[in-house]
Amino acid sequence: MDTRDAPSRSSRRPSTTDGAGITSGSLARRLGISPTTLRSWDRRYSLGPARRDEGRHRRWSPRDVAMIEEMCRLTASGVPPAEAARVVKEHNADARPSAAEPFGEESTDVPAATGSPAVPPGTVRAECRGLIRAALRLDSGAVQERLNGFVRTYGVIAAWEELMMPTLHAVGRKWETSGDRYVEVEHLLSWHVSTALRNAPFLLGLPGTNGDDSSVLLACVPGEQHTLPLEAVHAALLQAGRPARMLGAAVPADALVSTVRRTGPAAVLLWSQARSLANTPLAQHLLQSTWGPQGARQQPRLYLAGPGWRGATVDRAVQPAGLREAVALLAADSR
The missing domain is CATH 1.10.1660.10 (Multidrug-efflux Transporter Regulator; Chain: A; Domain 2)
Incomplete structure:
Protein backbone atom coordinates (compact mmCIF):
# COMPACT_ATOMS: atom_id res chain seq x y z
CA MET A 1 0.00 0.00 0.00
CA ASP A 94 -10.73 10.51 -14.82
CA ALA A 95 -12.14 13.54 -12.98
CA ARG A 96 -12.16 11.63 -9.74
CA PRO A 97 -11.40 13.22 -6.37
CA SER A 98 -7.83 12.63 -5.31
CA ALA A 99 -7.98 9.61 -3.07
CA ALA A 100 -5.71 9.41 -0.07
CA GLU A 101 -2.71 7.24 -0.72
CA PRO A 102 -3.26 4.16 1.44
CA PHE A 103 -1.91 4.61 4.93
CA GLY A 104 -0.84 8.17 4.29
CA GLU A 105 -3.63 10.67 4.87
CA GLU A 106 -6.32 10.08 7.44
CA SER A 107 -9.91 9.40 6.45
CA THR A 108 -11.93 12.25 7.91
CA ASP A 109 -15.01 10.16 8.65
CA VAL A 110 -13.20 7.67 10.88
CA PRO A 111 -12.53 8.70 14.48
CA ALA A 112 -9.03 8.83 15.88
CA ALA A 113 -7.77 5.99 18.04
CA THR A 114 -9.24 6.03 21.52
CA GLY A 115 -7.02 7.71 24.06
CA SER A 116 -4.78 9.44 21.50
CA PRO A 117 -4.65 13.18 22.18
CA ALA A 118 -4.70 15.71 19.35
CA VAL A 119 -1.30 17.04 18.31
CA PRO A 120 -0.98 20.70 19.38
CA PRO A 121 -0.45 23.22 16.53
CA GLY A 122 3.22 23.75 15.77
CA THR A 123 4.34 20.53 17.44
CA VAL A 124 4.61 18.51 14.23
CA ARG A 125 6.76 20.98 12.32
CA ALA A 126 9.19 21.30 15.22
CA GLU A 127 9.34 17.53 15.69
CA CYS A 128 9.92 16.91 11.98
CA ARG A 129 12.74 19.41 11.84
CA GLY A 130 14.36 17.93 14.92
CA LEU A 131 14.01 14.41 13.56
CA ILE A 132 15.47 15.41 10.18
CA ARG A 133 18.46 17.06 11.84
CA ALA A 134 19.08 13.98 14.00
CA ALA A 135 18.82 11.70 10.96
CA LEU A 136 21.24 13.83 8.93
CA ARG A 137 23.72 13.57 11.81
CA LEU A 138 23.14 9.79 11.80
CA ASP A 139 22.37 10.16 15.51
CA SER A 140 20.58 6.88 16.09
CA GLY A 141 19.84 7.57 19.74
CA ALA A 142 18.20 10.93 19.07
CA VAL A 143 16.19 9.59 16.12
CA GLN A 144 14.78 6.71 18.14
CA GLU A 145 14.09 8.90 21.16
CA ARG A 146 12.03 11.35 19.10
CA LEU A 147 10.07 8.63 17.34
CA ASN A 148 9.39 6.74 20.57
CA GLY A 149 8.32 9.90 22.35
CA PHE A 150 5.85 10.84 19.63
CA VAL A 151 4.30 7.37 19.55
CA ARG A 152 4.06 7.32 23.35
CA THR A 153 2.41 10.75 23.50
CA TYR A 154 0.13 10.80 20.44
CA GLY A 155 -0.33 7.19 19.36
CA VAL A 156 0.51 5.19 16.26
CA ILE A 157 -1.72 6.85 13.67
CA ALA A 158 -0.66 10.40 14.53
CA ALA A 159 2.99 9.33 14.63
CA TRP A 160 2.74 7.71 11.20
CA GLU A 161 0.75 10.43 9.47
CA GLU A 162 2.22 13.50 11.14
CA LEU A 163 5.84 12.64 11.88
CA MET A 164 7.15 9.47 10.25
CA MET A 165 5.87 9.92 6.70
CA PRO A 166 6.60 13.68 6.44
CA THR A 167 10.15 13.08 7.62
CA LEU A 168 10.69 10.12 5.30
CA HIS A 169 9.34 12.28 2.50
CA ALA A 170 11.72 15.13 3.31
CA VAL A 171 14.74 12.84 3.49
CA GLY A 172 13.71 11.18 0.23
CA ARG A 173 13.53 14.56 -1.51
CA LYS A 174 16.98 15.44 -0.18
CA TRP A 175 18.36 12.20 -1.57
CA GLU A 176 16.55 12.66 -4.89
CA THR A 177 17.97 16.15 -5.42
CA SER A 178 21.54 15.38 -4.37
CA GLY A 179 22.57 12.40 -6.45
CA ASP A 180 23.50 9.37 -4.38
CA ARG A 181 24.07 11.33 -1.18
CA TYR A 182 21.99 10.77 1.95
CA VAL A 183 20.92 7.23 1.05
CA GLU A 184 22.39 6.13 4.37
CA VAL A 185 20.19 8.70 6.12
CA GLU A 186 17.06 7.23 4.59
CA HIS A 187 18.12 3.71 5.53
CA LEU A 188 18.83 4.71 9.12
CA LEU A 189 15.55 6.60 9.45
CA SER A 190 13.54 3.71 7.96
CA TRP A 191 15.13 1.28 10.38
CA HIS A 192 14.22 3.39 13.40
CA VAL A 193 10.69 4.05 12.14
CA SER A 194 10.25 0.29 11.89
CA THR A 195 11.66 -0.14 15.38
CA ALA A 196 9.24 2.43 16.84
CA LEU A 197 6.26 0.77 15.12
CA ARG A 198 7.23 -2.70 16.32
CA ASN A 199 7.80 -1.39 19.84
CA ALA A 200 4.50 0.52 19.90
CA PRO A 201 2.78 -1.99 22.25
CA PHE A 202 5.53 -1.49 24.84
CA LEU A 203 5.69 2.28 24.32
CA LEU A 204 1.93 2.56 24.82
CA GLY A 205 1.74 0.05 27.65
CA LEU A 206 -0.72 -2.15 25.79
CA PRO A 207 -1.87 -5.44 27.32
CA GLY A 208 -0.76 -8.71 25.76
CA THR A 209 -2.91 -10.48 23.18
CA ASN A 210 -2.81 -13.88 24.92
CA GLY A 211 -1.69 -15.51 21.67
CA ASP A 212 -4.99 -14.72 19.90
CA ASP A 213 -3.65 -13.31 16.63
CA SER A 214 -5.69 -15.23 14.09
CA SER A 215 -8.41 -12.73 13.19
CA VAL A 216 -6.43 -10.48 10.80
CA LEU A 217 -3.61 -11.48 8.47
CA LEU A 218 -1.22 -8.86 7.05
CA ALA A 219 1.17 -9.62 4.19
CA CYS A 220 3.03 -8.10 1.25
CA VAL A 221 2.49 -9.55 -2.22
CA PRO A 222 5.25 -11.77 -3.60
CA GLY A 223 8.35 -9.71 -4.39
CA GLU A 224 7.24 -6.67 -2.38
CA GLN A 225 9.88 -5.48 0.09
CA HIS A 226 8.26 -2.24 1.32
CA THR A 227 6.80 -3.11 4.72
CA LEU A 228 6.65 0.15 6.70
CA PRO A 229 3.00 0.95 5.84
CA LEU A 230 2.02 -2.61 6.77
CA GLU A 231 3.92 -2.28 10.05
CA ALA A 232 1.94 0.91 10.74
CA VAL A 233 -1.31 -1.00 10.22
CA HIS A 234 -0.15 -3.75 12.55
CA ALA A 235 0.83 -1.30 15.30
CA ALA A 236 -2.40 0.71 14.91
CA LEU A 237 -4.49 -2.47 15.14
CA LEU A 238 -2.73 -3.44 18.35
CA GLN A 239 -3.41 0.02 19.75
CA ALA A 240 -7.08 -0.44 18.84
CA GLY A 241 -7.08 -3.72 20.79
CA ARG A 242 -7.29 -5.92 17.69
CA PRO A 243 -4.54 -8.57 17.37
CA ALA A 244 -3.14 -9.42 13.96
CA ARG A 245 -0.72 -11.89 12.42
CA MET A 246 2.05 -10.21 10.41
CA LEU A 247 3.82 -12.15 7.64
CA GLY A 248 5.79 -9.17 6.35
CA ALA A 249 7.70 -8.73 3.10
CA ALA A 250 7.58 -10.73 -0.14
CA VAL A 251 5.35 -13.60 0.99
CA PRO A 252 5.33 -16.40 -1.62
CA ALA A 253 1.88 -17.00 -3.06
CA ASP A 254 1.72 -20.66 -2.00
CA ALA A 255 2.76 -19.78 1.54
CA LEU A 256 0.15 -17.04 1.79
CA VAL A 257 -2.67 -19.26 0.55
CA SER A 258 -1.55 -22.05 2.89
CA THR A 259 -1.50 -19.66 5.87
CA VAL A 260 -5.01 -18.43 5.11
CA ARG A 261 -6.32 -22.00 5.01
CA ARG A 262 -4.43 -23.03 8.15
CA THR A 263 -5.34 -20.04 10.33
CA GLY A 264 -8.77 -19.04 8.99
CA PRO A 265 -8.50 -15.24 9.36
CA ALA A 266 -11.60 -13.08 9.22
CA ALA A 267 -9.70 -10.56 7.09
CA VAL A 268 -6.56 -10.43 4.96
CA LEU A 269 -4.79 -7.22 4.00
CA LEU A 270 -2.48 -7.52 1.00
CA TRP A 271 0.01 -4.70 0.41
CA SER A 272 1.56 -3.80 -2.96
CA GLN A 273 3.77 -0.78 -3.48
CA ALA A 274 4.38 -1.20 -7.22
CA ARG A 275 1.88 -1.90 -9.98
CA SER A 276 4.19 -4.48 -11.46
CA LEU A 277 3.83 -6.57 -8.29
CA ALA A 278 0.08 -6.23 -7.72
CA ASN A 279 -1.05 -9.84 -8.22
CA THR A 280 -4.72 -9.87 -9.23
CA PRO A 281 -4.89 -13.68 -9.76
CA LEU A 282 -3.52 -14.17 -6.24
CA ALA A 283 -6.13 -11.79 -4.82
CA GLN A 284 -8.90 -13.64 -6.62
CA HIS A 285 -7.56 -16.97 -5.40
CA LEU A 286 -7.52 -15.74 -1.79
CA LEU A 287 -11.15 -14.70 -2.08
CA GLN A 288 -12.00 -18.27 -3.05
CA SER A 289 -10.04 -19.84 -0.19
CA THR A 290 -12.19 -21.58 2.42
CA TRP A 291 -11.81 -23.35 5.73
CA GLY A 292 -14.00 -24.92 8.36
CA PRO A 293 -16.25 -27.96 8.40
CA GLN A 294 -18.23 -29.07 5.37
CA GLY A 295 -21.46 -27.09 5.11
CA ALA A 296 -20.08 -24.24 7.23
CA ARG A 297 -17.22 -23.05 5.08
CA GLN A 298 -15.86 -19.55 5.69
CA GLN A 299 -13.96 -17.16 3.46
CA PRO A 300 -11.77 -14.15 4.34
CA ARG A 301 -12.66 -10.57 3.60
CA LEU A 302 -9.86 -9.22 1.41
CA TYR A 303 -8.39 -5.71 1.60
CA LEU A 304 -6.02 -4.48 -1.12
CA ALA A 305 -3.78 -1.63 -0.02
CA GLY A 306 -0.94 0.34 -1.52
CA PRO A 307 -0.41 2.33 -4.73
CA GLY A 308 0.28 -0.87 -6.65
CA TRP A 309 -3.41 -1.77 -6.54
CA ARG A 310 -4.61 1.51 -8.03
CA GLY A 311 -6.80 0.79 -11.03
CA ALA A 312 -7.03 -2.92 -10.24
CA THR A 313 -10.48 -4.48 -10.12
CA VAL A 314 -11.03 -7.50 -7.91
CA ASP A 315 -14.66 -8.36 -7.18
CA ARG A 316 -15.53 -8.33 -3.47
CA ALA A 317 -12.13 -6.92 -2.47
CA VAL A 318 -12.05 -3.63 -0.54
CA GLN A 319 -9.47 -0.88 -1.11
CA PRO A 320 -9.28 1.34 2.01
CA ALA A 321 -8.49 5.00 1.38
CA GLY A 322 -6.20 5.56 4.34
CA LEU A 323 -4.68 4.16 7.50
CA ARG A 324 -7.60 5.13 9.72
CA GLU A 325 -10.14 3.57 7.39
CA ALA A 326 -8.09 0.39 7.04
CA VAL A 327 -7.74 0.02 10.81
CA ALA A 328 -11.43 0.69 11.41
CA LEU A 329 -12.51 -1.88 8.82
CA LEU A 330 -10.02 -4.53 9.93
CA ALA A 331 -10.89 -4.00 13.58
CA ALA A 332 -14.57 -4.48 12.80
CA ASP A 333 -13.82 -7.67 10.86
CA SER A 334 -11.80 -9.09 13.74
CA ARG A 335 -14.67 -8.95 16.24
Whole structure:
Protein backbone atom coordinates (compact mmCIF):
# COMPACT_ATOMS: atom_id res chain seq x y z
CA MET A 1 0.00 0.00 0.00
CA ASP A 2 0.62 6.96 0.24
CA THR A 3 2.78 10.42 2.12
CA ARG A 4 3.18 13.75 4.25
CA ASP A 5 3.53 17.25 5.05
CA ALA A 6 5.00 18.54 8.25
CA PRO A 7 2.12 20.84 9.35
CA SER A 8 -0.90 19.37 11.11
CA ARG A 9 -3.76 18.07 8.99
CA SER A 10 -6.12 20.79 10.20
CA SER A 11 -3.79 23.54 9.02
CA ARG A 12 -2.68 21.96 5.78
CA ARG A 13 -5.70 22.55 3.58
CA PRO A 14 -5.39 26.00 2.04
CA SER A 15 -8.23 28.43 2.17
CA THR A 16 -9.77 29.09 -1.21
CA THR A 17 -12.99 30.75 -0.22
CA ASP A 18 -12.32 33.65 -2.56
CA GLY A 19 -12.23 31.24 -5.50
CA ALA A 20 -8.83 32.52 -6.58
CA GLY A 21 -6.75 29.63 -5.30
CA ILE A 22 -3.41 30.03 -3.53
CA THR A 23 0.11 30.87 -4.65
CA SER A 24 2.94 28.41 -5.16
CA GLY A 25 4.73 29.78 -2.12
CA SER A 26 1.72 29.23 0.11
CA LEU A 27 1.19 25.72 -1.25
CA ALA A 28 4.85 24.81 -0.78
CA ARG A 29 4.83 26.03 2.83
CA ARG A 30 1.65 24.13 3.64
CA LEU A 31 2.94 20.87 2.15
CA GLY A 32 6.47 21.22 3.50
CA ILE A 33 8.09 21.16 0.05
CA SER A 34 10.06 23.77 -1.85
CA PRO A 35 8.74 26.01 -4.63
CA THR A 36 11.57 24.58 -6.74
CA THR A 37 10.00 21.13 -6.41
CA LEU A 38 6.64 22.48 -7.58
CA ARG A 39 8.27 24.11 -10.60
CA SER A 40 10.20 20.93 -11.37
CA TRP A 41 7.04 18.80 -11.28
CA ASP A 42 5.31 21.30 -13.53
CA ARG A 43 8.18 21.38 -16.02
CA ARG A 44 8.94 17.67 -16.07
CA TYR A 45 5.50 16.13 -15.61
CA SER A 46 3.04 18.95 -16.42
CA LEU A 47 1.69 18.92 -12.85
CA GLY A 48 1.03 22.63 -12.70
CA PRO A 49 -1.97 24.76 -11.76
CA ALA A 50 -4.81 25.04 -14.24
CA ARG A 51 -4.95 28.81 -13.73
CA ARG A 52 -2.26 31.47 -14.11
CA ASP A 53 -3.01 35.10 -13.33
CA GLU A 54 -1.63 38.09 -15.19
CA GLY A 55 2.14 38.15 -15.00
CA ARG A 56 2.08 34.32 -15.06
CA HIS A 57 1.54 34.10 -11.29
CA ARG A 58 0.40 30.60 -10.43
CA ARG A 59 -2.86 30.11 -8.55
CA TRP A 60 -3.58 26.60 -7.29
CA SER A 61 -7.21 25.52 -7.10
CA PRO A 62 -8.47 22.91 -4.59
CA ARG A 63 -8.26 20.27 -7.32
CA ASP A 64 -4.70 21.35 -8.18
CA VAL A 65 -3.79 21.12 -4.48
CA ALA A 66 -5.28 17.63 -4.23
CA MET A 67 -3.19 16.59 -7.24
CA ILE A 68 0.05 17.79 -5.64
CA GLU A 69 -0.88 16.23 -2.30
CA GLU A 70 -1.29 12.88 -4.03
CA MET A 71 2.08 13.36 -5.75
CA CYS A 72 3.67 14.00 -2.36
CA ARG A 73 2.04 10.95 -0.83
CA LEU A 74 3.13 8.63 -3.63
CA THR A 75 6.74 9.83 -3.81
CA ALA A 76 7.04 9.70 -0.02
CA SER A 77 5.97 6.06 -0.05
CA GLY A 78 8.75 5.18 -2.48
CA VAL A 79 7.07 5.50 -5.88
CA PRO A 80 9.48 7.02 -8.46
CA PRO A 81 8.44 10.59 -9.39
CA ALA A 82 7.75 9.74 -13.03
CA GLU A 83 5.49 6.84 -12.09
CA ALA A 84 3.79 8.90 -9.37
CA ALA A 85 3.11 11.69 -11.86
CA ARG A 86 1.60 9.23 -14.31
CA VAL A 87 -0.75 7.89 -11.65
CA VAL A 88 -1.73 11.40 -10.53
CA LYS A 89 -2.49 12.55 -14.06
CA GLU A 90 -4.43 9.36 -14.76
CA HIS A 91 -6.63 9.99 -11.73
CA ASN A 92 -7.02 13.65 -12.62
CA ALA A 93 -8.03 12.79 -16.19
CA ASP A 94 -10.73 10.51 -14.82
CA ALA A 95 -12.14 13.54 -12.98
CA ARG A 96 -12.16 11.63 -9.74
CA PRO A 97 -11.40 13.22 -6.37
CA SER A 98 -7.83 12.63 -5.31
CA ALA A 99 -7.98 9.61 -3.07
CA ALA A 100 -5.71 9.41 -0.07
CA GLU A 101 -2.71 7.24 -0.72
CA PRO A 102 -3.26 4.16 1.44
CA PHE A 103 -1.91 4.61 4.93
CA GLY A 104 -0.84 8.17 4.29
CA GLU A 105 -3.63 10.67 4.87
CA GLU A 106 -6.32 10.08 7.44
CA SER A 107 -9.91 9.40 6.45
CA THR A 108 -11.93 12.25 7.91
CA ASP A 109 -15.01 10.16 8.65
CA VAL A 110 -13.20 7.67 10.88
CA PRO A 111 -12.53 8.70 14.48
CA ALA A 112 -9.03 8.83 15.88
CA ALA A 113 -7.77 5.99 18.04
CA THR A 114 -9.24 6.03 21.52
CA GLY A 115 -7.02 7.71 24.06
CA SER A 116 -4.78 9.44 21.50
CA PRO A 117 -4.65 13.18 22.18
CA ALA A 118 -4.70 15.71 19.35
CA VAL A 119 -1.30 17.04 18.31
CA PRO A 120 -0.98 20.70 19.38
CA PRO A 121 -0.45 23.22 16.53
CA GLY A 122 3.22 23.75 15.77
CA THR A 123 4.34 20.53 17.44
CA VAL A 124 4.61 18.51 14.23
CA ARG A 125 6.76 20.98 12.32
CA ALA A 126 9.19 21.30 15.22
CA GLU A 127 9.34 17.53 15.69
CA CYS A 128 9.92 16.91 11.98
CA ARG A 129 12.74 19.41 11.84
CA GLY A 130 14.36 17.93 14.92
CA LEU A 131 14.01 14.41 13.56
CA ILE A 132 15.47 15.41 10.18
CA ARG A 133 18.46 17.06 11.84
CA ALA A 134 19.08 13.98 14.00
CA ALA A 135 18.82 11.70 10.96
CA LEU A 136 21.24 13.83 8.93
CA ARG A 137 23.72 13.57 11.81
CA LEU A 138 23.14 9.79 11.80
CA ASP A 139 22.37 10.16 15.51
CA SER A 140 20.58 6.88 16.09
CA GLY A 141 19.84 7.57 19.74
CA ALA A 142 18.20 10.93 19.07
CA VAL A 143 16.19 9.59 16.12
CA GLN A 144 14.78 6.71 18.14
CA GLU A 145 14.09 8.90 21.16
CA ARG A 146 12.03 11.35 19.10
CA LEU A 147 10.07 8.63 17.34
CA ASN A 148 9.39 6.74 20.57
CA GLY A 149 8.32 9.90 22.35
CA PHE A 150 5.85 10.84 19.63
CA VAL A 151 4.30 7.37 19.55
CA ARG A 152 4.06 7.32 23.35
CA THR A 153 2.41 10.75 23.50
CA TYR A 154 0.13 10.80 20.44
CA GLY A 155 -0.33 7.19 19.36
CA VAL A 156 0.51 5.19 16.26
CA ILE A 157 -1.72 6.85 13.67
CA ALA A 158 -0.66 10.40 14.53
CA ALA A 159 2.99 9.33 14.63
CA TRP A 160 2.74 7.71 11.20
CA GLU A 161 0.75 10.43 9.47
CA GLU A 162 2.22 13.50 11.14
CA LEU A 163 5.84 12.64 11.88
CA MET A 164 7.15 9.47 10.25
CA MET A 165 5.87 9.92 6.70
CA PRO A 166 6.60 13.68 6.44
CA THR A 167 10.15 13.08 7.62
CA LEU A 168 10.69 10.12 5.30
CA HIS A 169 9.34 12.28 2.50
CA ALA A 170 11.72 15.13 3.31
CA VAL A 171 14.74 12.84 3.49
CA GLY A 172 13.71 11.18 0.23
CA ARG A 173 13.53 14.56 -1.51
CA LYS A 174 16.98 15.44 -0.18
CA TRP A 175 18.36 12.20 -1.57
CA GLU A 176 16.55 12.66 -4.89
CA THR A 177 17.97 16.15 -5.42
CA SER A 178 21.54 15.38 -4.37
CA GLY A 179 22.57 12.40 -6.45
CA ASP A 180 23.50 9.37 -4.38
CA ARG A 181 24.07 11.33 -1.18
CA TYR A 182 21.99 10.77 1.95
CA VAL A 183 20.92 7.23 1.05
CA GLU A 184 22.39 6.13 4.37
CA VAL A 185 20.19 8.70 6.12
CA GLU A 186 17.06 7.23 4.59
CA HIS A 187 18.12 3.71 5.53
CA LEU A 188 18.83 4.71 9.12
CA LEU A 189 15.55 6.60 9.45
CA SER A 190 13.54 3.71 7.96
CA TRP A 191 15.13 1.28 10.38
CA HIS A 192 14.22 3.39 13.40
CA VAL A 193 10.69 4.05 12.14
CA SER A 194 10.25 0.29 11.89
CA THR A 195 11.66 -0.14 15.38
CA ALA A 196 9.24 2.43 16.84
CA LEU A 197 6.26 0.77 15.12
CA ARG A 198 7.23 -2.70 16.32
CA ASN A 199 7.80 -1.39 19.84
CA ALA A 200 4.50 0.52 19.90
CA PRO A 201 2.78 -1.99 22.25
CA PHE A 202 5.53 -1.49 24.84
CA LEU A 203 5.69 2.28 24.32
CA LEU A 204 1.93 2.56 24.82
CA GLY A 205 1.74 0.05 27.65
CA LEU A 206 -0.72 -2.15 25.79
CA PRO A 207 -1.87 -5.44 27.32
CA GLY A 208 -0.76 -8.71 25.76
CA THR A 209 -2.91 -10.48 23.18
CA ASN A 210 -2.81 -13.88 24.92
CA GLY A 211 -1.69 -15.51 21.67
CA ASP A 212 -4.99 -14.72 19.90
CA ASP A 213 -3.65 -13.31 16.63
CA SER A 214 -5.69 -15.23 14.09
CA SER A 215 -8.41 -12.73 13.19
CA VAL A 216 -6.43 -10.48 10.80
CA LEU A 217 -3.61 -11.48 8.47
CA LEU A 218 -1.22 -8.86 7.05
CA ALA A 219 1.17 -9.62 4.19
CA CYS A 220 3.03 -8.10 1.25
CA VAL A 221 2.49 -9.55 -2.22
CA PRO A 222 5.25 -11.77 -3.60
CA GLY A 223 8.35 -9.71 -4.39
CA GLU A 224 7.24 -6.67 -2.38
CA GLN A 225 9.88 -5.48 0.09
CA HIS A 226 8.26 -2.24 1.32
CA THR A 227 6.80 -3.11 4.72
CA LEU A 228 6.65 0.15 6.70
CA PRO A 229 3.00 0.95 5.84
CA LEU A 230 2.02 -2.61 6.77
CA GLU A 231 3.92 -2.28 10.05
CA ALA A 232 1.94 0.91 10.74
CA VAL A 233 -1.31 -1.00 10.22
CA HIS A 234 -0.15 -3.75 12.55
CA ALA A 235 0.83 -1.30 15.30
CA ALA A 236 -2.40 0.71 14.91
CA LEU A 237 -4.49 -2.47 15.14
CA LEU A 238 -2.73 -3.44 18.35
CA GLN A 239 -3.41 0.02 19.75
CA ALA A 240 -7.08 -0.44 18.84
CA GLY A 241 -7.08 -3.72 20.79
CA ARG A 242 -7.29 -5.92 17.69
CA PRO A 243 -4.54 -8.57 17.37
CA ALA A 244 -3.14 -9.42 13.96
CA ARG A 245 -0.72 -11.89 12.42
CA MET A 246 2.05 -10.21 10.41
CA LEU A 247 3.82 -12.15 7.64
CA GLY A 248 5.79 -9.17 6.35
CA ALA A 249 7.70 -8.73 3.10
CA ALA A 250 7.58 -10.73 -0.14
CA VAL A 251 5.35 -13.60 0.99
CA PRO A 252 5.33 -16.40 -1.62
CA ALA A 253 1.88 -17.00 -3.06
CA ASP A 254 1.72 -20.66 -2.00
CA ALA A 255 2.76 -19.78 1.54
CA LEU A 256 0.15 -17.04 1.79
CA VAL A 257 -2.67 -19.26 0.55
CA SER A 258 -1.55 -22.05 2.89
CA THR A 259 -1.50 -19.66 5.87
CA VAL A 260 -5.01 -18.43 5.11
CA ARG A 261 -6.32 -22.00 5.01
CA ARG A 262 -4.43 -23.03 8.15
CA THR A 263 -5.34 -20.04 10.33
CA GLY A 264 -8.77 -19.04 8.99
CA PRO A 265 -8.50 -15.24 9.36
CA ALA A 266 -11.60 -13.08 9.22
CA ALA A 267 -9.70 -10.56 7.09
CA VAL A 268 -6.56 -10.43 4.96
CA LEU A 269 -4.79 -7.22 4.00
CA LEU A 270 -2.48 -7.52 1.00
CA TRP A 271 0.01 -4.70 0.41
CA SER A 272 1.56 -3.80 -2.96
CA GLN A 273 3.77 -0.78 -3.48
CA ALA A 274 4.38 -1.20 -7.22
CA ARG A 275 1.88 -1.90 -9.98
CA SER A 276 4.19 -4.48 -11.46
CA LEU A 277 3.83 -6.57 -8.29
CA ALA A 278 0.08 -6.23 -7.72
CA ASN A 279 -1.05 -9.84 -8.22
CA THR A 280 -4.72 -9.87 -9.23
CA PRO A 281 -4.89 -13.68 -9.76
CA LEU A 282 -3.52 -14.17 -6.24
CA ALA A 283 -6.13 -11.79 -4.82
CA GLN A 284 -8.90 -13.64 -6.62
CA HIS A 285 -7.56 -16.97 -5.40
CA LEU A 286 -7.52 -15.74 -1.79
CA LEU A 287 -11.15 -14.70 -2.08
CA GLN A 288 -12.00 -18.27 -3.05
CA SER A 289 -10.04 -19.84 -0.19
CA THR A 290 -12.19 -21.58 2.42
CA TRP A 291 -11.81 -23.35 5.73
CA GLY A 292 -14.00 -24.92 8.36
CA PRO A 293 -16.25 -27.96 8.40
CA GLN A 294 -18.23 -29.07 5.37
CA GLY A 295 -21.46 -27.09 5.11
CA ALA A 296 -20.08 -24.24 7.23
CA ARG A 297 -17.22 -23.05 5.08
CA GLN A 298 -15.86 -19.55 5.69
CA GLN A 299 -13.96 -17.16 3.46
CA PRO A 300 -11.77 -14.15 4.34
CA ARG A 301 -12.66 -10.57 3.60
CA LEU A 302 -9.86 -9.22 1.41
CA TYR A 303 -8.39 -5.71 1.60
CA LEU A 304 -6.02 -4.48 -1.12
CA ALA A 305 -3.78 -1.63 -0.02
CA GLY A 306 -0.94 0.34 -1.52
CA PRO A 307 -0.41 2.33 -4.73
CA GLY A 308 0.28 -0.87 -6.65
CA TRP A 309 -3.41 -1.77 -6.54
CA ARG A 310 -4.61 1.51 -8.03
CA GLY A 311 -6.80 0.79 -11.03
CA ALA A 312 -7.03 -2.92 -10.24
CA THR A 313 -10.48 -4.48 -10.12
CA VAL A 314 -11.03 -7.50 -7.91
CA ASP A 315 -14.66 -8.36 -7.18
CA ARG A 316 -15.53 -8.33 -3.47
CA ALA A 317 -12.13 -6.92 -2.47
CA VAL A 318 -12.05 -3.63 -0.54
CA GLN A 319 -9.47 -0.88 -1.11
CA PRO A 320 -9.28 1.34 2.01
CA ALA A 321 -8.49 5.00 1.38
CA GLY A 322 -6.20 5.56 4.34
CA LEU A 323 -4.68 4.16 7.50
CA ARG A 324 -7.60 5.13 9.72
CA GLU A 325 -10.14 3.57 7.39
CA ALA A 326 -8.09 0.39 7.04
CA VAL A 327 -7.74 0.02 10.81
CA ALA A 328 -11.43 0.69 11.41
CA LEU A 329 -12.51 -1.88 8.82
CA LEU A 330 -10.02 -4.53 9.93
CA ALA A 331 -10.89 -4.00 13.58
CA ALA A 332 -14.57 -4.48 12.80
CA ASP A 333 -13.82 -7.67 10.86
CA SER A 334 -11.80 -9.09 13.74
CA ARG A 335 -14.67 -8.95 16.24
